[in-house]
Amino acid sequence: MATHSVEVPEQFHQTGEQEHHAGEHPAHLAHHFDSMAQQFAAGKLGMWIFLVTEILFFGGLFCAYAVYRANHPEVFVYAHHFLHKNLGALNTAILIFSSFTMAWAVRAAQLGQQQTLRLCLIITLLCAGAFLGVKYVEYRQKWEHGLLWAGWYHPHVTDAEHHGDAPPKPVSPVTSPTAGKATTSQHTPESTAAATAGERSEYPGEPRLAGVFFSIYFCMTGLHALHVIGGMIAITWLLIRAVQGVFGPEYYGPVDYVGLYWHLVDMIWIYLFPLLYLIH
Amino acid sequence: MVTEVAEPKPIARATPPDYLHDGRGIWSWLFTLDHKRIGVMYLVGILTSLLLGGIFALLIRTHLAIPALVHRPGQTISTGESAAVIVGPSQPTPPGAVSSQDAAAQLTAESEAATAASTVQPTPPRYLLTPKEYNRAFTLHGAIMIFLVIIPGIPAALGNFVLPLMLGAKDVAFPRLNLMSFHLWLIGLVFFLVVLFTGGLDTGWTFYTPYSTTTDTRVTTAVVGAFILGFSSIFTGINFIATIHFLRPRGMSWFRMPLFVWSLYATAIIQVLATPVLGITLLLIALEKNFGLGIFDPKLGGDPVLFQHFFWFYSHPAVYIMILPGMGIISELVSTFSRKHIFGYRFIAFSSVAIAILGFLVWGHHMFTSGQSRLASMIFSALTFSVSIPSAIKVFNWLATMYKGRISLQTPMCYALAFILLFGIGGLTGLFLGALATDVHLHDTYFVVAHFHYVMFGGTLVAFLGGLHYWWPKMTGKMYNDTLGRLGALLIFLGLNLTFFPQFVLGTRGMPRRYFDYSSLLDRHPEFAGLNLMSTAGAYLTAIGLVVAAICLLGSLRWGKKAPPNPWGSASLEWRCPSPPPKENFLSPPIITPAFDPYDLDQVVYDPETQGYWVRQTAVT
Numbered sequence: 078m079a080t081h082s083v084e085v086p087e088q089f090h091q092t093g094e095q096e097h098h099a100g101e102h103p104a105h106l107a108h109h110f111d112s113m114a115q116q117f118a119a120g121k122l123g124m125w126i127f128l129v130t131e132i133l134f135f136g137g138l139f140c141a142y143a144v145y146r147a148n149h150p151e152v153f154v155y156a157h158h159f160l161h162k163n164l165g166a167l168n169t170a171i172l173i174f175s176s177f178t179m180a181w182a183v184r185a186a187q188l189g190q191q192q193t194l195r196l197c198l199i200i201t202l203l204c205a206g207a208f209l210g211v212k213y214v215e216y217r218q219k220w221e222h223g224l225l226w227a228g229w230y231h232p233h234v235t236d237a238e239h240h241g242d243a244p245p246k247p248v249s250p251v252t253s254p255t256a257g258k259a260t261t262s263q264h265t266p267e268s269t270a271a272a273t274a275g276e277r278s279e280y281p282g283e284p285r286l287a288g289v290f291f292s293i294y295f296c297m298t299g300l301h302a303l304h305v306i307g308g309m310i311a312i313t314w315l316l317i318r319a320v321q322g323v324f325g326p327e328y329y330g331p332v333d334y335v336g337l338y339w340h341l342v343d344m345i346w347i348y349l350f351p352l353l354y355l356i357h
Numbered sequence: 358m359v360t361e362v363a364e365p366k367p368i369a370r371a372t373p374p375d376y377l378h379d380g381r382g383i384w385s386w387l388f389t390l391d392h393k394r395i396g397v398m399y400l401v402g403i404l405t406s407l408l409l410g411g412i413f414a415l416l417i418r419t420h421l422a423i424p425a426l427v428h429r430p431g432q433t434i435s436t437g438e439s440a441a442v443i444v445g446p447s448q449p450t451p452p453g454a455v456s457s458q459d460a461a462a463q464l465t466a467e468s469e470a471a472t473a474a475s476t477v478q479p480t481p482p483r484y485l486l487t488p489k490e491y492n493r494a495f496t497l498h499g500a501i502m503i504f505l506v507i508i509p510g511i512p513a514a515l516g517n518f519v520l521p522l523m524l525g526a527k528d529v530a531f532p533r534l535n536l537m538s539f540h541l542w543l544i545g546l547v548f549f550l551v552v553l554f555t556g557g558l559d560t561g562w563t564f565y566t567p568y569s570t571t572t573d574t575r576v577t578t579a580v581v582g583a584f585i586l587g588f589s590s591i592f593t594g595i596n597f598i599a600t601i602h603f604l605r606p607r608g609m610s611w612f613r614m615p616l617f618v619w620s621l622y623a624t625a626i627i628q629v630l631a632t633p634v635l636g637i638t639l640l641l642i643a644l645e646k647n648f649g650l651g652i653f654d655p656k657l658g659g660d661p662v663l664f665q666h667f668f669w670f671y672s673h674p675a676v677y678i679m680i681l682p683g684m685g686i687i688s689e690l691v692s693t694f695s696r697k698h699i700f701g702y703r704f705i706a707f708s709s710v711a712i713a714i715l716g717f718l719v720w721g722h723h724m725f726t727s728g729q730s731r732l733a734s735m736i737f738s739a740l741t742f743s744v745s746i747p748s749a750i751k752v753f754n755w756l757a758t759m760y761k762g763r764i765s766l767q768t769p770m771c772y773a774l775a776f777i778l779l780f781g782i783g784g785l786t787g788l789f790l791g792a793l794a795t796d797v798h799l800h801d802t803y804f805v806v807a808h809f810h811y812v813m814f815g816g817t818l819v820a821f822l823g824g825l826h827y828w829w830p831k832m833t834g835k836m837y838n839d840t841l842g843r844l845g846a847l848l849i850f851l852g853l854n855l856t857f858f859p860q861f862v863l864g865t866r867g868m869p870r871r872y873f874d875y876s877s878l879l880d881r882h883p884e885f886a887g888l889n890l891m892s893t894a895g896a897y898l899t900a901i902g903l904v905v906a907a908i909c910l911l912g913s914l915r916w917g918k919k920a921p922p923n924p925w926g927s928a929s930l931e932w933r934c935p936s937p938p939p940k941e942n943f944l945s946p947p948i949i950t951p952a953f954d955p956y957d958l959d960q961v962v963y964d965p966e967t968q969g970y971w972v973r974q975t976a977v978t
Contacts, residue, residue, distance in 0.1 A: 109528035109529075109530075109604070119531075119604070123534075123595050126595045126598055126629055130632070131633070134633035134636055136634065136637075137641075138637060140667075144660060145652075145658070145660075226649070227649065227650065227654070227658060228648060228654075228657060229648065285658075288657060288658065289657065292652050292659075293652075296641070296650070
């Protein structure tokens with residue numbers, strides 16, 4: 078991101094001067110702007126402000142997170158073991174990589190490299206899809222085990238039918254195992270399933286109100302996932318426009334703006350991952 | 358043929374069709390990208406909502422007059438439990454009613470000795486509204502007036518129309534975003550209409566938990582509607598910030614912008630920074646109500662006070678979204694109609710920004726009685742007082758502008774004067790509520806109702822009406838009847854004071870707000886009857902005033918004289934394009950000379966021929 082904002086002003090000047098020399102109305106210049114540079118700068122400021130609103134939008138949830146973690150520290154330490162660090166890490170890697178391809182796409186648009194632009198957008202889109210796929214796997218496991226938000230929180234071990242699925246990768250619990258189940262336990266309700274037959278009382282380490290954690294978890298990751306979907310729609314639109322060949326050194330604003338948005342979505346995840354998955 | 362030498366006056370040559378006639382049919386309006394048409398559509402929508410909200414207000418005031426009229430001394434069974442009796446009928450106890458009960462309990466305590474505790478529960482009296490209807494009426498009055506009328510009122514309707522004109526621009530920075538913001542507003546309106554016709558809403562406009570998550574009224578629909586309206590507001594804010602940054606004409610530096618533009622800028626900052634927090638809060642309420650999220654539910658480990666923090670983190674800055682653009686309008690009006698340069702330009706400009714910043718730091722003063730820590734309350738109280746500094750700067754600068762000016766009491770100026778007085782009262786009584794000790798006494802009484810109506814109605818809506826009368830000739834190309842306009846302003850001013858001043862007295866004497874029936878208080882406080890009747894009479898007087906203003910404006914469309922480009926004699930840019938302006942606003946882009954100053958009224962010259970003004974060439978080349 079930083080590189081863009083450094084390079085962009087040069088681009089302004091170029092386009093501005095070109096426009097001046099040509100003296101004709103560029104195809105993508107809206108009637109109320111004087112120059113492409115002005116139009117680009119306005120759009121970019123608009124996008125940055127929109128990102129500020131997004132940060133505040135998530136800010137409410139981060140604030141709620143802080144309050145609940147302060148009020149129920151034991152719940153957070155206990156419940157985060159039910160999340161899959163590895164899947165979370167995989168998703169983090171996917172998103173960071175997609176941010177890279179998105180940044181590359183912006184550069185390609187600036188340089189008018191149509192093929193690279195299309196390729197980068199496609200890869201970004203695929204990464205976003207992969208992210209949601211992993212998220213789906215995680216959500217489904219939580220759903221099956223009743224690890225839902227506070228109102229619907231009913232942890233249980235699933236019946237035999239669910240065991241056909243690949244069992245989630247174990248995560249060692251730090252707090253939850255008690256003497257009784259220390260042997261098998263690698264962990265979380267999933268694998269203790271057989272032994273405990275799904276009774277709640279069989280999770281002796283469980284603090285009161287453990288559902289609070291999952292309320293926060295589902296709100297934050299769910300809202301983030303919605304933003305990923307929004308980003309995918311925007312990138313698809315960019316891809317269509319890129320195939321039409323509208324982007325180039327003179328007109329690459331939309332790629333840049335969507336890129337900024339995508340980096341923000343990435344960044345929010347980078348905060349969510351340690352806050353939810355890596356609690357100590 | 359000898360061509361005449363071009364006159365310095367505007368409109369000397371053939372003009373393109375004005376924006377009202379550039380394109381026909383409903384679709385050319387609903388999907389226009391022209392900021393002026395979008396502004397006009399907003400205006401129509403907002404005034405319609407104002408009518409709807411006003412009808413609820415009259416319903417409430419009419420209902421509240423009845424106990425005073427039918428009550429005979431000693432008629433009510435006065436019991437030691439009268440507090441419970443009163444709250445009982447308005448069944449779903451409104452948020453904060455705990456302390457209302459406390460207040461009522463204090464009242465009853467006064468005469469406790471006289472009345473033996475009797476367990477007789479009188480049936481709720483049937484006045485105009487049932488208790489349930491009453492709760493729905495005041496909730497919808499508040500929700501409609503706040504979310505649909507006064508938050509978008511000045512920025513989205515008047516600001517949309519005027520901002521690009523003031524900057525000499527052709528449009529706002531993002532016309533499509535602007536249109537989308539209007540469409541979102543319409544969708545929000547539809548949601549509120551659905552609420553209105555399918556069971557209503559009875560939580561108060563504040564949606565306080567836990568009541569809002571347990572009532573069976575249409576909370577989800579209303580919350581989604583408010584969420585959508587929030588996005589409409591955010592988009593307007595983003596648009597205005599980008600417009601002000603990038604569409605100023607060359608030569609118009611930040612300190613040569615009209616003050617209305619400064620106030621819109623400060624407003625836009627608040628819209629952008631505060632509204633998203635409301636968005637997430639409303640989303641959480643909807644999730645909590647429908648899926649048992651538990652985030653505000655103590656049973657599930659949540660915290661209802663967190664909701665209040667979130668809510669007021671938006672809703673307190675939101676009152677500055679409402680009032681700041683109003684103050685901007687007043688700055689324009691006071692200078693123009695005093696025929697004098699605005700006094701203390703930079704102070705007024707910076708005070709808008711200061712209010713925007715300080716406004717974010719005071720939300721806790723809504724929660725003095727919510728179990729907030731004493732230290733937090735003290736800090737919030739001190740910060741609350743600090744807001745009065747920039748507000749007072751504005752008021753004193755307006756007064757200094759008028760001092761030794763040639764004041765002409767045309768209709769917009771009448772509204773401006775009304776604003777200064779009403780806002781003065783509303784602002785000063787805010788200090789009573791910001792002080793911890795007095796707030797505990799006044800909390801949840803009619804004093805609060807009077808305070809915010811003085812600021813919101815007496816401030817924002819009066820400024821809105823002033824601005825509407827000021828820019829009406831520009832918007833429609835018609836002059837209205839000034840006498841009728843002034844009559845409307847006078848009636849509204851008198852009506853407002855008659856409605857809300859008695860409520861200050863009621864509040865200090867302990868009459869709680871949101872009560873369906875206060876007749877059991879009348880035995881001990883017979884003065885409540887007269888004060889409530891005055892208040893209701895004032896509400897009708899205000900309504901008459903609004904009708905007169907409406908007749909005045911709408912009548913001008915039919916019978917009004919053609920408006921000159923600059924009917925009031927302002928030096929600001931929006932008066933240099935024709936009235937009404939063509940689609941691209943200016944016949945030729947206005948050029949800003951080094952001497953340009955939107956308040957340099959010495960350069961403004963009256964032209965008897967057009968009955969308008971023009972600005973001397975030295976200011977514009």
